[in-house]
Amino acid sequence: MTPVSSHPPHGQSPLRTVQVLGGGNAGSSAHVRSLAAGLVARGVKVTVCAPVEAECTYDFTGTGADHVHVPRSSDPVSVAALRAACADADLVHAHGLHASFRAALALSGRRVRTPLVVTWHDRAHAEGARAHLLRALERRVMRAATVVLGTTSQLVDGARQTGARDARLGPVALPGRTARPAGPEDPDRLRPKLRAELGAVERPLLVAVGSLEEHRGYDVLLDAAHVWRRLDPAPLVVVAGEGPLRGELQRRIEREALPVLLAGRRDDVPDLLAAADLALLPARRETGRSVLAQEALHACVPLVAADVGGIPELVGDAAELVPAGDAAALADSVVRLLADSDGRDRLRDRGVRQAATWPTEDETVAQVLSVYDELTQPTPLL
Template identity: 40%
Template sequence: MRVVQVLGSSAGGVARHVAQVTAELTAAGEQVLVAGPSSVRSTVLGDGGRFVPVEIADRPHASDLVAIRELARAARDADVVHAHGLRAGALTVLAVRRRTRVVVTLHNLPVGGRAIRTVSAVLGRVVARGADVVLGVSGDLVALARSQGARRAERALVPAPARREPGQTPAQTRAELGLAADTPLAVTVARLAPQKGLDTLVRAASGVTVPGFVWLLAGDGPLESEVRAQAESSGAPVRVLGRREDVPELIAAADVVVSTAVWEGQPLAVQEALGLGAAVVATDAGGTREVTEDAAVLVPVGDDDALATAIRDVLTDHDQRERLRAAARDRVAQLPTPADVLTQLRSIYRV
């Protein structure tokens, strides 16, 4: 089967998912071509694989007409075209015009002002009515696609990242960070972008009334300098670490791993934390509950006080921490695997 995977500019999560899907399909004997901006090639394919550059901008642009022509050319001999993301999906639908089977995976709920929501609604209807199948990484995205006219919409399976075991002990990691072994420690791993609720994080940090508490924020993104400034000006016990390559070590060193997102699909950072047996506190955002079930303490989105209270309770209650860690280890065994994803996609592609 000849499959074209299409994606736009990606901060990492979508590109890593496409990389995983591409690797699984290729290993199963399918012929896969990836189409997307040149900037994502190394993330999706590494040093090998078949790739055609198609510059899909992250917002409407005159270059969209060029992208549509290039996507039509890439899809000419394909049995199925699978686009990832709302803009990539809409451009693919316009390029293919029902000549080839089209599957679109929606990875994000548009977050922003009225103009962004209006444009997103138009693109959503284009995707819903033009794609053969719409997959959503969370139940609310599936419901949205159905409300916009999708003929078939279902939940996409997104497996956790390949498990990476920590390369050193929590005590060693803490020592490298200048922290004592008994420092009450929260860790958040996130792209520093509006979707991640970082203003909630900083405000909640000031409300965690545990002596010596430290909250480490690992990641980079457009809000990095703003979050640093907010933490410094408020005196919140937040340390912004920037991009890190030692995420498993940070998670293993934490007393609690926290997600403060405004919206998530199937959050990879939360899945990674569950895989490492972490005690997790998270906002009940998007598909987060579908990932954690009862293996995390969930609080309302944007509720600083509830978040601070939940973190304090986990930090000060050893038994609760251990229950959450045991639940995390149990839950991760139930999450989808790459083999599950392959089975789902081949079934959808071949219908």
């Protein structure tokens, strides 16, 4: 891909952009930092509007961007702060539903229309009255956005159905991945120290990563663990993540004597995956680009994942896909792969090829910048 440069001609002011982030999940926050770094390097002036907690964690100013504290709230004070930060912007780019709604409010009523780009990383789920509220917010945002970038085809289709005038596929790179994977290293590199720490020295290690919430499908994982505990040796399932279901899941693990360890939040997920024999993604829904799936394939770890949402599009034939919510299918696939070293090797090889099709951070920045240029460059006269 030909590099895109936004360095302005001599005497012309640089493009001024504002990146709007709400509380932000880890994926969208890391994407904003990556995007800010790439844009600044290309001569774009970047202001990141985000809660101060996000700045402390992701150091947006360390990329050369400015940071403006805007609380994760849609109250008049927060909207006014965002409106002031966007006053001189050539373009505003919001990430996630709530940040996009605040950006739409902040830009409303202006005499000169400022382009609003929205990246839809995932689709929020709720039930009852909250679901109606979320759908109303989505409609408001889609109508206000100049361009919506959905990270999966499913999100692009959803944006169009919800009223977006211009919705496009805009995949985001896995943060920290600036180059193509070179290929699998030694497939038996199992990081003995980490495996010993976890208690998986002479037994298979299965790893799942993600918040302990209902949509992650960990109840299905525990159902499948009933089958795995009958194996000799029984594999150890390690779940890295925290969330509201920890107590419920832990009680079930103890009551049913399941070989599952809730490891809490980990800052060494790539190492954890590299030590694993298999990675597991039992999600009930996953509309965005799964970070775990990307990390697993980059780490050359065979992946067993639910055939749901954006996962099939993301992994292609490089993962073993099972029906969402089907514990028996999940259990059977894991048992079969643990007994089939050639099958695991095939998935590793396919994973390298599939990961090579994903955009790098540089390519993601170039794609976004091409959208910015399209929306901000004057239309030539015929």
